[in-house]
Ligand SMILES: CCCCCCCCCCCCCCC/C=C/C(=O)SCCNC(=O)CCNC(=O)[C@H](O)C(C)(C)COP(=O)(O)OP(=O)(O)OC[C@H]1O[C@@H](n2cnc3c(N)ncnc32)[C@H](O)[C@@H]1OP(=O)(O)O
């Protein structure tokens with residue numbers, strides 16, 4: 001049998017309807033149709049070809065992306081694509097480009113932080129790409145600490161302008177995508193100074209380049225910050241440096257939704273919290289969570305298909321060897337990642353609803369849910385990106401040696417994905433934000449009943465006393481038992497941290513000293529939400545033969561895998577006994593056997609095209625070995641039998657050896 005037959009055989013074993021599962025994965029029939037159409041549009045267009053990317057030099061790589069981005073914009077206009085369709089089009093093109101910043105950060109920053117008048121002026125220009133913008137917050141010396149930014153925006157009452165200035169080397173803007181070569185505008189984050197007084201960090205719309213000839217405007221120095229990790233991935237993007245030498249902008253280019261500066265130089269705070277200035281980051285963190293499920297689904301699709309084709313050991317009589325997918329070790333590394341992709345998918349759908357709700361509330365100045373939404377987006381961003389980055393690397397290892405080839409698609413995917421752990425809020429810094437929320441919630445328990453995702457903490461006094469009632473491995477299939485275990489562990493960790501914080505001289509000192517424990521408690525809290533979201537999703541109507549049952553198995557795999565991975569926490573907090581933890585692991589092994597016949601069908605449900613996967617190992621048809629061979633032959637080193645440099649550098653060594661052996 002060939003790889004093609006192996007996958008056909010696997011597909012025939014599926015116990016659920018794959019087409020309906022595709023819709024469950026996409027979120028709705030409409031969402032499925034949009035994704036499917038955009039994925040095929042990209043896959044069938046030769047302009048979006050990706051296989052030659054690893055061979056291109058930096059300049060060609062960058063220009064190639066500019067070409068693709070221009071073609072994509074033409075498609076958006078010619079085909080009258082909606083914003084949603086255009087977003088998916090960008091997603092399937094699968095190359096970081098300045099348009100990510102334009103649509104994910106520049107436009108949302110204008111919309112979220114501009115006044116009605118500002119929005120009316122700037123948003124249409126941006127949405128029609130008459131101006132191209134980036135989000136210039138991070139500096140050479142400061143990224144995480146936004147309030148520590150050094151760029152200044154000094155109000156000049158006489159000319160009714162702000163003077164944007166980079167006073168030090170470390171104040172150079174450093175990292176913004178598209179800044180080096182493309183963007184005409186940027187939202188520059190700078191400290192506002194009026195009459196020598198500092199008024200905190202605010203966003204300012206600054207024109208960077210001439211709209212006529214694209215050259216940098218006077219007083220602005222722009223450049224690229226250099227090559228990044230992984231050749232063909234993030235180097236398609238011109239992350240840039242910018243320095244400002246007393247650049248003047250009109251006063252009405254300060255984003256003034258949160259606070260205003262009048263003509264007279266009076267600083268006026270609106271009735272909205274200053275954290276609304278961080279709203280763009282909340283919006284992107286929510287998108288990043290949804291992106292995590294896509295990136296992880298891609299990696300597991302490759303590793304699962306290849307694991308069904310790859311055979312090693314187990315044959316003593318010349319018959320076929322064992323499919324590596326049948327090894328329990330392979331299953332215990334791979335199936336939790338398949339389950340995580342689904343868990344993150346449903347968590348991101350829920351987060352989107354939460355985010356839509358807070359956006360509507362903010363419109364009418366209701367800020368009550370902002371702290372919870374900030375904690376959820378920050379925590380989920382950290383949890384999902386860390387697990388996805390680790391998961392992609394695990395998938396590479398699951399593919400053995402071939403996983404290390406660029407043609408496997410996994411090294412490039414990892415290099416592309418891993419900065420998600422850093423950008424939009426470094427992951428540990430984000431967990432510490434969740435910790436602030438948890439500490440406040442627990443400290444306030446006497447006065448205020450927590451709601452929403454923190455509601456379970458309202459039962460903290462019960463959860464710290466109760467013990468797990470599980471007696472058999474079967475009991476671990478009960479969602480109530482699973483959820484209570486996660487809640488009890490998280491509540492005990494949070495309460496434990498708060499009790500120890502009280503022993504310090506000041507809350508700040510305690511928070512700094514206990515920050516590692518607080519970050520762990522935050523992760524435990526986020527896991528409660530992801531697990532409960534998955535469980536709640538299964539309580540909804542899910543049509544299709546066997547679809548719900550297959551998802552139930554994955555939900556249990558996800559929860560029990562986490563329980564096994566973090567069993568130290570579950571045991572140390574005293575909620576579980578070692579026997580109960582061991583029963584959970586027994587159940588997990590049984591669940592892997594239930595996933596096994598559905599494995600290929602589950603990853604088919606992601607509906608990924610071969611173009612999107614860009615992996616010889618993950619091909620839908622399973623024709624791996626002939627195509628691996630073909631891909632290898634395309635390497636430039638195989639252009640000739642005798643490569644450049646052989647005559648010059650190798651032959652003299654060989655000849656010298658002959659000469660000395662004669663002596
Ligand atoms: C579907 C297909 C998609 C296809 C396209 C692909 C798209 C892919 C996704 C898009 C990717 C785009 C490319 C990536 C480009 C990357 C861009 C960037 O990285 S931009 C820069 C991002 N920078 C950061 O994230 C900086 C992180 N730092 C911070 O956010 C803050 O400095 C801090 C939160 C760490 C600290 O804030 P600070 O005010 O200094 O201090 P406090 O900790 O004291 O906070 C005070 C108070 O405010 C609350 N808070 C903080 N942040 C928020 C917030 N965002 N919203 C609401 N509230 C917030 C905080 O909890 C405190 O509350 P308190 O009650 O006082 O405890």
Ligand SMILES: Cc1cc2nc3c(=O)[nH]c(=O)nc-3n(C[C@H](O)[C@H](O)[C@H](O)COP(=O)(O)OP(=O)(O)OC[C@H]3O[C@@H](n4cnc5c(N)ncnc54)[C@H](O)[C@@H]3O)c2cc1C
Nearest residue numbers: 135136137138142143144175176177419422423424425428
């Ligand atoms: C590919 C990529 C694209 C980017 N695009 C943009 C962009 O378009 N626009 C933009 O403005 N920025 C952009 N950035 C910058 C990005 O937002 C920052 O790098 C990120 O916010 C992290 O900040 P930092 O680099 O200052 O890390 P640091 O904060 O210096 O982190 C270094 C270490 O210090 C630790 N640390 C920091 N603070 C604390 C604390 N309080 N407690 C405990 N530990 C702490 C961190 O956990 C980390 O381990 C991009 C970055 C990358 C990698």
